[in-house]
Amino acid sequence: MRRVSWFNLTSLTFGFAFLYLPMVVLVVYSFNSNKLVTVWAGFSTKWYGELFRNEAFLDAAWVTLRVALLSSTMATVLGTMAAYVLVRGGKFFGRTLFSGTLYAPLVMPDVILGLSLLLLFISIGLDRGMVTIVLAHTTFAMSYVAVVVSSRLVSFDRALEEAALDLGCTPLDAFRSVTLPIIAPAVISGWLLGFTLSLDDLVIASFTSGPSSTTLPIKIFSAVRLGVSPEINALSSILIGIVTVGVLTFSISSKRAIMKRMREENRAET
Template sequence: MKRLSWFNITALTVGFAFLYLPILILMIYSFNGGRNVAIWAGFSTKWYGELFRDQAFLDAAWVTVKVALAASTFATVLGTMAALVLVRVGRFPGRTLFSGMIYAPLVMPEVITGLSLLLLFISLGVDRGVFTIILAHTTFAMCYVSVVVSSRLVTFDQSLEEAARDLGCSPVSAFRLVTLPIIAPAVISGWLLAFTLSLDDLVISSFTTGPSATTLPMEIYSSVRRGVSPKINALSTIMISIVALAVIGTSIAAKRAAVRAQRDEQAAARATG
């Protein structure tokens, strides 16, 4: 399959144009001087200025970042533990239920996850707000983290950790000194995935929040329902740029780290074998 025909080139061009043109148009129109989004009225950055003067958006942005930082960190710890259980621990009672609970949230419609968590919080009498959003996001994000981390753990040579144990390491320090550095790239990309999932979530946040906390997607949604606004274009442009830079940057760094880790692991395997 080495010949790139005209058909292939057309498909790739049309496909990537379809994927990227809408985002590009959105970003271009954030620099539009007029209020009407569709009619170009000269270059201007005034919508960015308006955005930064809008207290509601700034507050929501702060809530969102707080939630995403906390939820992605908890999700990474819990998801890594779950991955270790799935890959390392053999049989234990309730294993099928456990793996079912890890995979089910990945295919569960968000409206159902949101509804069920809200009903739980209400029946427990928990005050809803930032705290409940964090709990909700941690729960669905940990499943994504565990999938990412377990796919790396499967290829990991367990004899390395056994060697560390033979050399007198405690299980915890063997994990910290040997396993963790090797699975680190997967853990980091799991964290990043959890972070963006939390950052983007509208549905589950809307269900699980209370009157005290509004996240950025909720603020965007309620503004967008009233129609297109250049201020939202400006905000979107900022968010897309941050995410794109972060993803490209970490994927380059992760690739380098993975190559290095693979080399170390092979060298260590040669030395122990």
């Protein structure tokens, strides 16, 4: 095993400290009993209590959750189809335009996406509300799903699909029983990515939401625009906690799945 050089160790330590310290500070100060966020006055969980009594935040959280569930699911279906078509579909008319429009939302500034979608909804007379946010989020989340799924599709052995077809599977059967189980981890991470992106989005949701459908990021943004607030610290800590638990569970379970598959493959070979 190679020794870790001092330079590498230092850059890793400083790099990760930079990435994590702000979040640690945020979580620690969410337990501060003082109304002045930055002045420590003792441990307290009262801001969490306040948060759960705040109807407006709870309503917004419920809207956000439903939007995220719907849009990430739709984005996963569409994004997986798009990735499959691009990687396996061969040549077809407009392929370059298709891949361009599929990957462009990855880097397109949110303000442009939000504005253009809003103007579309206005000109076809669709009332702004949950439906419009779901449509908007599906559109940009499907790009992320397509990236994740296509990288998995590229890397796996095509012969497996061909074998299934040779053995009499219909293309749909082959997809269901061979391709889908193999790309499943990528499809799930695509869904999770779409889900968190939707939970997190402020700009596109601000453009496409109506007065009856405020999402959590819109609420957070209007609360923190003027300054820091202890309730938002508590809310942020909860969200950081959920993401941490989610990412840990997912990476541990996918690691287990890989180990299990490797063991089975070893057994099959001996």
